[in-house]
Amino acid sequence: MDDPGEVQVRNPCHRPLFIFLTVVISLGIITMVSISVVQNKPLLQKYKYGIVLDAGSSHTSVFIYEWPAEKENNTGMVKQKHTCNVKGKGISSYSANPEMAGTSLQVCMEEAKQIIPAYRHRETPVYLGATAGMRLLKMENETASGKVLDSVAHSLQMYPFSYQGARIILGQEEGAFGWITVNYLSENLRKPTGTLGALDLGGASTQITFVPKHEIESDNNSINFRLYGNDYHLYTHSFLCYGKDQILKIFMAEKLRSTFVVNKTGPIEIKDPCFHPGYKVNKTFQSLFDTPCIEEVNTLPNKDLIHVGLGNWSMCQQSVRKVFNTTICKYSRCSFNGVFQPSVDGNFGAFSAFYFVMNYLNLTTDTLDNAKQKLTTYCSIPWQKIVENHPNIKEKYLAEYCFSGTYILTLLENGYNFTSKNWKDIQFIKKIGESDAGWTLGYMLNLTNMIPAEAPDTPLMPYGGYVTFMLLFSLLILFLFFMAYMYFCRSTRTTQKDII
Template sequence: MDEQREVQVKNPCHRPAFIILTAVIAVGIITMVSISVVQNKPLFQKYKYGIVLDAGSSHTSVFIYEWPAEKENNTGMVRQTHTCNVNGKGISSYSANPEGAGMSLQECMEEAQQKIPAHRHLETPVYLGATAGMRLLKMENEDASEKVLASVARSLQKYPFSFQGARILSGQEEGAFGWITVNYLSENLIKATGTLGALDLGGASTQITFVPKQEIESQDNAIDFRLYGNDYHLYTHSFLCFGKDQVLRLSLAEKFFSTLDKTDSNELRDPCFNTGFNLSKTYVDVFHTPCIKEQSASPKDFFHVGVGDWVECQNSVRKVFNTSNCGYSTCSFDGVFQPSVEGKFGAFSAFFFVMDFLKLTNGTLEEAKLKMKRYCSTSWKEITKRYPGVKEKYLSEYCFSGTYILTLLENGYKFTSNNWKDVEFIKKIKDSDAGWTLGYMLNLTNMIPAEAPDTPLMAHGGYVSFMVLFTLLVILLFFLAFLYYRRSTRTAQKDII
């Protein structure tokens, strides 16, 4: 019995030192887990901001973007938080009153001051990019365009932001930045599944940009980017004067100079406007644009009368496309080289707004033509009755605009019934507008690095889960070892007895 007591007393599991050591190990493991969780938990998010003004031909829009301050070189992190549409027409309309261009921006810029935290104002960059409307004004009157840009620059410098300049974008830049925007938002720039082509339509120009599978024969249409470690060789072209507003003028001019200008009549009968539409128009308001080279020897005002014949409308729209001359293996129109359109495309801006109104964003090309035929043949009286809340100027042009879009995509860019489904009409991607503005800001702030940013081995959630599970496993193994050791000790005691 004395020998058994001596063995039990010597059992290490019953010694205070062993118990204390076990407690210390357990506390240490718990502390390690707690520190790991606290150390790696997401901190309070700090945001940075950027402002881009899209000074288009028909209006100006102000976009506010935000992104996590510590993740500004990660793809898909920048998002649009606010949009403000400036009242009135585009800044190019202020050629006779340049100071009015700057004043027109005040309301939206004051709104931006309220939306962005005051402590971020001084570090928030502001960019203004002017597009085809200002490109046309520069062609017509360079001095006036410079005064308009100077006016908006002075206006933007009054606000407590970091003004980075106001400039006119080239058509190539507009197309390329639109491509960057849609692929950045879709996170295609870090995926190996391919990119999305970009189709943009404004009031004065239209752009097409995509990665072709064939060689780009015209270097004027080529642009290269290295983004997140990948090289992109893009085809891009911007057709100045082929935005929907300018093409409408071209179409009216063709009818005017071929018929009305040679007769005593003052009625211009137009198959692209609904039957019953009749509006008096001035010669200067319609034809005063650099896009119309020919001018009438005897300018006169006229009545624009709708006929509502879609087949004739499409025939008249086709006349604005010159497809007879091509010095390359393939062309779109006006002798411009274009590779075959392949892959998925995102069509945004006026492409979306017109097609969405006409409910043509889904379905086949043939179905879209049938719907357009029905819409154009509907009387103007019935159209105004169906859509009482739409401004008559925009409402009256939908037959023409829809026909132009179908003709541009099919006869201009050479989409067919087979790949029509590859064109997706989009307004937003992840709550951010599709367009050139985000791509423009990303490029100027260098937020898309040439090389892919380093990424941790595990995401935060995965790391914490791994640490917790691994620690629990260690504790479990320690506990099993303890039980095994205790059982072995008791067995040894019985053997001694």
């Protein structure tokens, strides 16, 4: 029997309504915190990848490009992520053993597998573009060039990427994609500013591409692009056989023809002003003239050759000028060999062998006149001293710098018609930012127009909606807090009355 003097007081916190309000408030706070965490978490940037193989005349390089999955103005923001140089010569050198062309790519392609995330492999496109070396091989032996391309295609298809083809790109394409590269890297394509012209020099060809101020009189030299919502009408031309390696063979062939007239018996001694004094090397006929760039090779004497350097830059330049035919032109103006070319107005970026040769010679920032003076001095340095001063550079490359430097100056001045006044408008560049200057980035950039964009990761709700939601939800929780407080106070007063 209960004591009549005791009064049982019921704790209002134990009442169902109070418990319900407490649970609702707690869940509301947890919901707000969860939404805030999800809404404000860092968004994971999605990336796509592409692989472009530059199968040049002297070597092959594998470029891996990366860009955000969301595209800007229908063109991906591409940057160079990695480069791998394939060991050995270019794929055209495997014409007698085409299986080795594909095998040579394996080391670099294995690197690509490691660098690109595995979940992106299947959607990563792979393109191989063969340039002037393969163009020459196709001219000489189309069957052999086809077998080489089949070999590299078979090798690339064995990797878990999206193989998109291996083809010989046109010279005009090579020039135009080089133009895209230097202007993309300079951010000219996203700004209402002028563009850079592009000067590219390889082992077997050279290209010039720019936006002309005047009408393009030859349809063969015109190409159009649409990038970042803008249309570009370009002048471009590629001179096959005018790369620094092939032009040296042409130059030597002319020397041999003139020498043979004078000396018809015994070993032939080719006296060359474009090589250092004291340079004297025995060479084979085959090593010099095994190229379709030289017409009527069979008329040349297949004899032992002795290549002798004279180191006379003035005579060298006079001889090099002879490889440019500037006497014929059916247009209002031409570069050389009867090819139409507008005037070279504006700034130009010169890359590839233009940069490597001029950088070695320390001529990238000189005026035209100073460059000529420096070359005059350089070419006259005795060969033995050149070798001693550069022990880590292959003698083949060392021997050719005098010729290559002279050829570059002559090509730019007498071929493309640059002058002392606008020589300063030429920038010799290797890289812009972290990306190499060359045609491959432009190729990849243009091709991203055909790659579907992915939907980006987005916050749980728009910022405005998120703020509105959090405000209303906070007011609701405050209201529930107020209701719980009022209920608690009322229950407490009622209990106190019951006690009294």
